[in-house]
Amino acid sequence: AQTVTQSQPEMSVQEAETVTLSCTYDTSESDYYLFWYKQPPSRQMILVIRQEAYKQQNATENRFSVNFQKAAKSFSLKISDSQLGDAAMYFCAGGGIESQGNLIFGKGTKLSVKP
Amino acid sequence: EAGVVQSPRYKIIEKKQPVAFWCNPISGHNTLYWYLQNLGQGPELLIRYENEEAVDDSQLPKDRFSAERLKGVDSTLKIQPAELGDSAVYLCASSSRDSPYNEQFFGPGTRLTVL
Numbered sequence: 001a002q003t004v005t006q007s008q009p010e011m012s013v014q015e016a017e018t019v020t021l022s023c024t025y026d027t028s029e030s031d032y033y034l035f036w037y038k039q040p041p042s043r044q045m046i047l048v049i050r051q052e053a054y055k056q057q058n059a060t061e062n063r064f065s066v067n068f069q070k071a072a073k074s075f076s077l078k079i080s081d082s083q084l085g086d087a088a089m090y091f092c093a094g095g096g097i098e099s100q101g102n103l104i105f106g107k108g109t110k111l112s113v114k115p
Numbered sequence: 116e117a118g119v120v121q122s123p124r125y126k127i128i129e130k131k132q133p134v135a136f137w138c139n140p141i142s143g144h145n146t147l148y149w150y151l152q153n154l155g156q157g158p159e160l161l162i163r164y165e166n167e168e169a170v171d172d173s174q175l176p177k178d179r180f181s182a183e184r185l186k187g188v189d190s191t192l193k194i195q196p197a198e199l200g201d202s203a204v205y206l207c208a209s210s211s212r213d214s215p216y217n218e219q220f221f222g223p224g225t226r227l228t229v230l
Contacts, residue, residue, distance in 0.1 A: 004157075033216045033217065035218075037221075042223065043204060043206075043223055043224045043226075044221060044222075044223045044224075045158070045206065045208075045221035046221075047218060047219075047220075050216055050218065052216060091157050091158075093157070095217060101146070101210065101217035101219075102160055102163060102171060103158075103160070103219060105157030105158050105159070106157050107155070107156055107157050108155070108156070108157050
């Protein structure tokens, strides 16, 4: 079984500041992928960043980076230099190779960006 | 390249009426997913297709929900009869077998309101 937990229903950040969104992923599978998706009010889910569990190096995509602590089952997303367009729901998701790619999503964190 | 297309974007129906949603995945993507997203929650998988075969429909309420992907391209999800609790957003996603991490691309979703 897999579980994804996002413990922060809402977060707020000042424009140009840094914010970290938390996620924990629990699975019995040894090989899996983790993702952060962004869902703006328009509802289109957009992939922000992905992390392969077997890689020790944390993934980075421009202003977005992750801190993956495998033993702690922690997969946090850091957004640097926050912009107004970053305001959205952020969903953490995980999928195991044995599960053939089926993703389990967390409940999401609503991020607000203050000008 | 066109993204995942869904229609309609919005649908309002009376309870006990039938409703159908349509999805056209990204060209060449062999895997297609239907997700249910309740308000304030993350998406939950309803059914996954590999080409025209439904390989995982364990979460599909088969008493009232049905889906098809006859030619392995576009897909239709049907509810008959609809209940008040079916009000939600229905998301379609697709992925390519060539993607090592099974990145899923999402459509804009259909928001269903059952009155």
